[in-house]
Amino acid sequence: MQQPMIVGKAALVVVDIQQGGAMPADEVGIAHMEGIEHRVERAERLVAAARDAGVPIIFFQEVHRPSGVDFGRELDGAEDRHCVAGAPGTDLWPTLQPDPAADDREFHIVKRRYSGFIGTEFEIVLRGLGVQTLVLIGGLTDVCVHYTFADAHQRDFYVRVVEDCVGGSSLARHEASLDAMEYLQAGARRTTDEVLAAFGRLATRELAGVDA
Template structure:
């Protein structure tokens, strides 16, 4: 049975922040190369669509927070991350680890949170930043849907944030994994799955109400 109270929630509750997860230079490198992490078809286009959300957030005075996965070259901070399907990735000394500055329009005034694990909350100052910005709603874009987006969503949920994933602007390791994670996130918060157009409209509505 669907919780009736959850259905009454707005797309944006209180103050929002747009969380751009792991859209890094490697996202747009030559896709003929062997990749350390599998990406679903159309992945890069989904990441490019996130630029629309970024521009809309800026126009609506919604803070943009870029999350960047980065690891030390001696691999000391990978932990169990390489025990599964992933190969070594996002090393500090690799230029592909940098944020996709040009494609995402990253500004010097944007917030950047580096992380060593999948969740943006784990071992970072992300929540300190969210508290300082008085954020209530996390609008999530980026990748992977079934890994870093999903785990950040879950931790946000468990820290009592309203969490929304813009499904046009996230991509998974496969289409199956992508859809399964979206279903799992929707289970945690009814109305978590949102489209880009309706999210941009909600951003504009919030800006007009201020």
């Protein structure tokens, strides 16, 4: 049964929008779909709208130690070494980072696994904030976004994925993962414009002093 766009309190989850997304696969160990510049522009608009609406924002960054001790099984498939601390491409995108002055609304969480729930404080933060709906942007659609979505679903969160603001390792895998996420929650696939409109309504209510 399809649920409303936002149920209860929302959080914007920016999944691994790191500088390597604009770099060749042979330099950063992972292939990315084309169009990073368009996804970044949409992400910037969504982050700005979330801030205006008072929506909490979680910025994820995948980082691995140079020794490789925390890669686990990540290198058993198509990916080479990637997101290594101190290596080119590992840093967050310059315009998509938490505001240091908003430490009660914006969070930077480093993760070692694909899902944002594995080995992090993510769920503790969400429960503390009273969040019920997660809005996911970033990448990769078929890896970190998909697994974070699935783990959120199994923890009874409502999850939306902004289909024109996520990118996969390939177009085929991107589309397949979006279809799989929609299978789990009807109406999960949303567009940037739809989410901007929803955040705009929340911002109007906040300005009016109405409890969202």
